[in-house]
Amino acid sequence: MFVVLFNLYRKFNIITLKHRSELLRILIILLAILLIFAFLFSHYEKISYFKAFYWAVTTASTVGYGDVTPTNNIGRVIAMGLMLVGIGMLGVFLATLSSIMFEFKLGRIFGSMESHFVEKHVVILGYSNLIKQSLDEILAEKDNITLVADIDKSPSNDINFVFIKGDITENKNIEKAKIDKAKLCIISDDDDSKTLISAITVRTKYKDTYIIALVVKKETAGALKEIGVNEVFATGSFSSKLLVKSVKIRGASNFFSQLMNEDFEEGLIEKNIPSSIIGKSFHDALFFIKETTDELFVGVKRDGKMIVNPDGKTFILDKNDKMILIGKK
Numbered sequence: 001m002f003v004v005l006f007n008l009y010r011k012f013n014i015i016t017l018k019h020r021s022e023l024l025r026i027l028i029i030l031l032a033i034l035l036i037f038a039f040l041f042s043h044y045e046k047i048s049y050f051k052a053f054y055w056a057v058t059t060a061s062t063v064g065y066g067d068v069t070p071t072n073n074i075g076r077v078i079a080m081g082l083m084l085v086g087i088g089m090l091g092v093f094l095a096t097l098s099s100i101m102f103e104f105k106l107g108r109i110f111g112s113m114e115s116h117f118v119e120k121h122v123v124i125l126g127y128s129n130l131i132k133q134s135l136d137e138i139l140a141e142k143d144n145i146t147l148v149a150d151i152d153k154s155p156s157n158d159i160n161f162v163f164i165k166g167d168i169t170e171n172k173n174i175e176k177a178k179i180d181k182a183k184l185c186i187i188s189d190d191d192d193s194k195t196l197i198s199a200i201t202v203r204t205k206y207k208d209t210y211i212i213a214l215v216v217k218k219e220t221a222g223a224l225k226e227i228g229v230n231e232v233f234a235t236g237s238f239s240s241k242l243l244v245k246s247v248k249i250r251g252a253s254n255f256f257s258q259l260m261n262e263d264f265e266e267g268l269i270e271k272n273i274p275s276s277i278i279g280k281s282f283h284d285a286l287f288f289i290k291e292t293t294d295e296l297f298v299g300v301k302r303d304g305k306m307i308v309n310p311d312g313k314t315f316i317l318d319k320n321d322k323m324i325l326i327g328k329k
Contacts, residue, residue, distance in 0.1 A: 190216065
């Protein structure tokens with residue numbers, strides 16, 4: 001129940017953020033009307049101020065229980081005045097609120113709003129096939145997401161998601177995403193030239209922003225690294241999972257790229273099980289390998305299946321197993 005109420009409050013807070021001063025002004029006027037008419041009714045009807053304020057609220061909201069009613073002509077005139085002014089003002093407030101909610105709904109669907117997330121959110125520039133595949137998984141991490149893309153409608157209704165329609169190479173659209181205090185910025189368009197232009201704009205204007213770029217061609221990757229993009233990798237089936245991991249752990253793509261790149265001295269290697277550790281637990285074998293070879297024992301290949309970090313005490317090594325290590329190639 002508490003979670004539901006909190007989410008409703010958060011949603012209302014987001015919806016009214018842009019028009020908060022306007023709503024507050026109407027509420028102050030409405031409250032002033034209620035207080036003034038309550039004072040007048042209390043004075044001329046000779047009742048307590050609390051009872052008079054209760055009467056003013058029920059009358060202005062058109063509930064009118066009838067348990068407190070005017071008993072003289074001055075009281076009836078005050079009641080008529082409140083009906084004309086108070087009910088009208090309440091109508092203005094409700095109409096304004098409805099208009100704001102309608103505008104917000106359209107803005108969320110068609111991307112005609114700017115981000116209401118101001119810090120520690122994830123900004124995504126572009127809507128490549130990889131972003132399409134990864135979006136639900138990124139949202140599952142519970143980060144606030146702002147997407148800038150030249151598409152017709154928002155791809156998500158999640159409360160943690162904001163869609164801004166526009167070209168990612170245009171500075172005005174990038175500014176709407178409020179990148180300056182973002183957790184990180186992901187740039188990924190099916191057109192590598194747009195990814196490059198957008199990355200140059202972001203890096204030039206936001207020196208400290210952590211940028212992850214996804215490209216189709218390897219040739220573009222070098223240029224992106226040159227301008228100071230923190231992580232760059234080419235798209236593919238593996239990239240979707242790697243992108244989600246990079247949102248959670250900065251530098252994840254660089255780590256995996258180094259493991260798989262033949263140009264690096266250290267990487268993933270496969271070896272037969274030494275006779276000295278056959279029959280030993282994975283835990284004992286891990287320390288033995290590290291002490292004798294300075295390699296890190298991370299997994300086992302058994303019957304063609306890869307087992308990453310098996311249970312240290314219960315997993316016993318077999319002579320037909322293969323060791324998966326991180327070490328010198």
